[in-house]
Amino acid sequence: MSNLNLLSATEAVKQIAAGNITSEQLVRDCLERIAAREPAVGAWAHVDADAAIRQARARDTSSSRGLLHGVPIAVKDIIDTCDMPATYGTAIYAQHRPAWDAPCVALSRAAGAVILGKTVTTELAYFQPGKTANPRNLAHTPGGSSSGSAAAVADHMTPLAFGSQTAGSVIRPAAFCGIVGYKPSFGLISRVGAKPLSDAMDTIGVLARSVADAALFAAAAGGRNDLMIAKESPPASAPRVGICRTFEWSRAQPETHAAMALAISRLGAAGVTLVDVDLPPNFAGMVHAQIDIMTYEMARSLAYEWHAHRGRLSVKLRELIAAGLALPHERYDAAITLAHNCRRMTVELFSHADVLLAPSTLGEAPHGLDATGDPLFNRLWTLLHTPCVHLPFTRGPNGLPVGLQVVGPVGADRMTLLYSDFLLKRLL
DSSP, X not given: OOOGGGSOHHHHHHHHHTTSSOHHHHHHHHHHHHHHHHHHHOOEEEXXXXXXXXXXXXXXXXXXXOTTTTOEEEEETTBOOTTSOOOTTSGGGTTOOOSSOOHHHHHHHHTTOEEEEEEOOSGGGSSSOOSOOBTTBTTBOOOSSSHHHHHHHHTTSOSEEEEEESXXXXXXXXXXXXXXXXXXXXXXXXXXXXXXXOTTTOEEEEEESSHXXXXXXXXXXXXXXGGOOTTOOOOSSOOEEEEOOOTTGGGOOHHHHHHHHHHHXXXXXXXXXXXXXXXXXXXXGHHHXXXXXXXXXXXXXXXXXXXXXXXXXXXXXXXXXXXXXXXXXXXXXXXXXXXXHHHHHHHHHTSSOSEEEEESSSSSOXXXXXXXXXXXXXXXXXXXXXXXXXXXXXXXXXXXXXXXXXXXXXXXXHHHHHHHHHHHHHHO
């Protein structure tokens, strides 16, 4: 076989287990792809080819077989690893070398993964872009803050990569790069060892090229084998899908409107039950609440950088931190209260639907690399702590990927993944 970097993670695991390929062969093909494309895409903050090959050889001689045995992965550069730099997207930490693995990395290693390197993040996982371009069109943003992770997976440099989301940093880059992004229920994958931004919302997620791959990776990284769906038989009946355009629907661009119409047409033709789901009136304030909570908590999470290294922060980040420090405590408290109240009401959203189908982004990836796009359609769900899966299935007027996200009840991650896989197969 050649071009093994094109294999899905689930297929790679099968091929390695069957003895048809070795982990070293797979890793070498990924490294060759990185060498060929990295100068243009800029997905990586650090790659250690020699270490990756050593890991692969160790997997090939090991009798232990974990969920990710021999499969290469990438780690977003806000997540600590014991053998690689963790720069968090800023020169402040250019020399930083953690002494340990974050739990999600440690569990992935224990499951047999081979770590290729660290992928580019925006500055301290906020809005200042790094060097990464969108592999679908290098003149467009890949999204953020999991920029490098999404680009590396989309460009077949690695089958799997870690991301994180505080506003829209998994779903948005997945959408812009045309891959699957999975933001689990809040706390499902440990966020210990990831540079914090918002204690109320930071969530470790994954980027992959199929829903089954995302489920496999999350199962290993979260120590939750129940998430796996690769061997799961299809649901006995089609899910009830709630069409939830949200209060921000008027901001969606024509290609997102078209994607929703296409999804309704294709799923309806496939026999899927579709119902319109309107959000309760008080949910109208959730986007602003998410912005207030994120701004307030980010300013405090980055207190050290603000006080000790302010001059080394970008102008954009300094302005955002200053705004967070100036935000009144009363406004933050009101946003937290609204979030708690709305989370209690989410059960109503799923009273007539198993999962919701909602916009992932305003539209295609914007032109230019000086910004990462608007996370508008992600803020609500991140604050609600719900599991979300981006499904890529169509293209916009510029030929760039467009899709929608599946949203499930908090804690119902396996069901959300299973139905997402079911729906994506009928959307394509």
